[in-house]
Each structure stands twice: as C-alpha cells, then as structure tokens.
Amino acid sequence: MTPDIELHRVSFSYGGPLVLQDVTLAVEHGEFLGVVGPNGSGKTTLLRLILGLLEPTAGRLRVLGRAPDDARKLVGYVPQFASFERDFPISVKEMVLQGRLGRTRLLGRYSGADHAAAQRAMAQVHVEHASSQPIGGLSGGQVQRALVARALVTEPKILVLDEPTSNIDLRAEDNIFNLLEQLRESMTIVVVSHDIGFMTQYVSRVACLNRTLVCHTTSEVTGQVVEELYGAPVHMIQHPHKISTSGPIQ
Amino acid sequence: MTGFFGALLEMEFLQRALLGGVLASVVCGIMGTYVVVKRIGYLAGGIAHAVLGGMGVAYYLDLNPMLGAIAAAVVAALLVGWVNIGSRRNSDTVIGALWAVGMAIGILFISRTPGYNVDLMSYLFGNILMVSLGDLRIMIVLDVLVVVLVLLFYRQLIAVAFDQEFARLRGVAVRFFELLLLCAVALTVVTLIQVVGLILVIALLTLPAAIASQYARSLAGIMLLATLIGVVLTVGGLALSYDPDLPAGATIILLAGLLYLASTAAKSLVHRIRLRRLRQGA
Secondary structure, three states: OOOOEEEEEEEEEOOOOEEEEEEEEEEOOOOEEEEEOOOOOOHHHHHHHHOOOOOOOEEEEEEOOEOHHHHHHHEEEEOOHHHOOOOOOOEHHHHHHHHHOOOOOOOOOOOHHHHHHHHHHHHHOOOHHHOOOEHHHOOHHHHHHHHHHHHHOOOOOEEEEEOOOOOOOHHHHHHHHHHHHHHOOOOEEEEEEOOHHHHOOOOOEEEEEEOEEEEEEOOOOOHHHHHHHHOOOOOOOOOOOOOOOOOOOO | OHHHHHHHHHOHHHHHHHHHHHHHHHHHHHHHHHHHHHOOHHHHHHHHHHHHHHHHHHHHOOOOHHHHHHHHHHHHHHHHHHHHHHHOOOOHHHHHHHHHHHHHHHHHHHHOOOOOHHHHHHHHHOOHHHOOHHHHHHHHHHHHHHHHHHHHHHHHHHHHHHOHHHHHHOOOOHHHHHHHHHHHHHHHHHHHHHHHHHHHHHHHHHHHHHHHOOOOOOHHHHHHHHHHHHHHHHHHHHHHHHOOOOOHHHHHHHHHHHHHHHHHHHHHHHHHHHHHHHHHHO
16 A cells, blocks of 8 residues: 655755755654654745645655645644634634635535534534634633644644644643544644654654654663754653554655 | 615616626735735835826826726836845835835826826725726736635645745745736726726725634635625625715725724634633632
C-alpha cells in the first residue's frame, strides 16, 4: 500500500538558503506522527508543503498518492491561533461550518446536512455546549478543540495540526492529545510541535526536524537526541513513554 | 426639527434626500461591517479619495460624475487588491499614492472645466439635498448589487475575512472573493459619497459598524444593527441640519462621531461597574 504522505528528497527554499534539505519521509495510513524541532527548523514549512500551499524546490511529494493540491480536500488542517483574530464576531458553530465550504453548495446558505455534520463534529470534541458562543469568549483549549472540529467536518483522511498546544495550559493539552488518540483510529495524524516532552507520550513516531530530518524514532527521545536537534543542551523532564507501535522509517 | 418633518411632506428634494440617506445606510451597514472586522478602513479611505479622479474626468467630458466615480472606485479597488495579493507586503504606500494621485487627477480635470468651484465642494463634502432622481436610480442599482452579492456569497466572504488560508484549503477562490469584497466596498463608497462627500465617507462607512459591533455578536447582527444606526444618523443629521441650514453631510458625520463616543464611554463605564461589583463580591 502506498503511504498516505510520501516525501522523497524534498528540499525547499523561500528564495534564500534552504529551509528544508533532502527530507525523505513516509507516513503510513493510520500513523500518528509528531514533528518536532526548534523555531525556524522548517516544521511549518513542511506542513505547508504537505497542504500544497508551497511547492518543493526539489524532490517529490505525494499525498494520498496524488499531488498535494489535488489531495487538499481530503486533508483537515488545524492552524495556529495566529492565523485569525480572536475577537472576530463569529460563533463556534459558524466557524466549524466553514469546514463544509468545499463540500457544500456554492450559493446561499449551509444545508441541513452541513449543520448535522457540524453538530456531530462539535459533539466529538466536546464543544457543542458552546456552539452559539462567539469564539472570543472561549478558553484557549476550547478554541483549539473547535478548530479540530472545523477540520473534522471536512471528513479528512489526514489530519494536520500546527502547534495545537502552544496557547493552552497543561490540562487542556492533555485533552487535545487524548482527543487525537481517539481520532487516530479513523485517520492519519501529523502534529507539529516544539513541545517534545509532552507529545512523545502519545504519538506513534517522532520526526525530528532541523532543516534536515535529524532523526525519526519510535523509541524514547533521549536528551542526546534533543541536544543534537537543538544544537545545545536542553533541559528535559522525564516522562513515561506510552506507545511505540509503528515500524522504523525506510 | 419639526420644521423638517413638516417640509418633508411637501418638498420633493427632501424626500429624495431622505431616500438617498436610507439607501446609503443599507450598504454602509453591510459593507462597513466587513471594513471594520477586516480592518481595511485606510484602504476604503484610499478608494474614496481616488474616486475624485473619475469624477473629475467625467465632469470634464460632461458625463454623469457618478458614473466616473463608479469606474474610478472599481479600478482603484482592483489595483489595491492586486498589489495586496501579489506582493503580500504592506500596501500602505500604494494606498497612500492612490489616494493622492486620484485626487490630483480629479483636481486637474476639474480645473480645466469652466465654472468648477460649486461642484468641487459638493464632491468633497457631499450635497444630499441636491441628489437627483438619476443619482437615486444609480444608488438603487448599487444597493441591489451589494445586497445580492452578500446574500449569495455571505459564507465565502466571512471565511475569506476570517481565515484566508483555511478558506483557500477548502477550495474557496480566495483571490476572487477578496477582489469581489473590495469592489463591493468601492461601490458602497460611491453610494455614500452622494450623502457625505468623499472626504467624510470613511466615518460613515466605519462608525455605524463600529458602534454595532459593541453590541451585536454575529456578523449578520452587526450588519443589521449598523444599517439601523445608519438610518438614524442620516435621517437625524438631515433633520437637525434643516432648520439652522447647516451642511447635512457634516452634521451627519458629527452625529456619528458623537454617538460612537457616547457608546464607547457607556460600554467602558458598564465594564468598570461590573469589575467593581466582582471585586466587592470577592
């Protein structure tokens, strides 16, 4: 079976030096991949390539066996908080409904089916009680879960999350990852985060990125790996490692 | 004030002015909301001033200045939108240039047309009392255009205003809707110019929506409330200015500014009282 996401010697530059170099990576169907790395390591660029928002400077990239632009509608995207204004006058439900835009009719209003799908997605992430509230009144964790709901109503085969835990507290972070753990039964998940320690409890595999793919491991991320990745000793808190099921990368 | 309402029944020019004010309020409520939530007030101001170029040329060629205004507004909107999308750089400079160059073109053409002084003032500061039946017809067409556009594409326009990248990933034609939105803002500006003139337009475009956004929680709610506020302001301004024979446009804008100030002050007062109660409760 072809992998859901396949990068072969992918490099990328915004016009200057290479941001990503020679990245080869395959994400199998049903995997839960965590991408970690310091600021400016190319994590978000990697996501934008997978989403087809950028084109590789060199190398080959396939998503669900197609060019990323063509696979776009099958990829659910959860952006960072920074991509919109928190005080925008929009309710949780209205925001979640936006995930239906590619699947619903072009003109007029959302259909009953759209509303039903939004309702299901909000229930799935437990924000249905906040459905009619403006997003400005929600906590960080609630907004994050609403953003996941917006990605889920697109009925994605792959779910891509950019720094889902950067604006929320530890408990909410736990909730998000528990939610993702449930979702991984029905879809492939890629999470980008700078928060190594926490994420590695949940994901099936970690890809460490710093321009190149420094490591990809299913075993515990050790202090040495982190040091190699960040180029400096990093204080790491030991945590219990829960799962390591997937095979090594080819 | 009472004189105004008495005269309203008899004077056709007052009825036309009132209708113009209401027509302007509808589009200003709808598009002003987009301008406020997208924070493109400066851009709208640039379009408004650039419109003088089109009006000047039309005036020189002895055409209806409003048609020139429509052409110039749409060209300005497309230009700014194209620069905005193309480079992703801050479009401040381009908007500023458009703003001034448009006015310069207008002034040059008007100066080449004999007997210009009277009209220049009404372009700049509006003269709703002089609005003609022809102008009203054009305003109705613009109103219908904007309302239909928003009814058809309300969801896409919200999505593009809220989170462009996500909209693009969902297959929404972001560039198209961005340009469509700017064109609708341009047409709205032309409508409002009839009431308050191109210099004061920006206040009438943003203030009703800004006041409404302090109370309504959804975009559609803000649009409705802003339209109502617009009607109150234009009718109120007309009525207040009638007896003492003040310029109507300036009176409307002053009223809008005062209402915004009062609303903001009231909001912050309520907020403070709530905070104090919370502290005392704790």
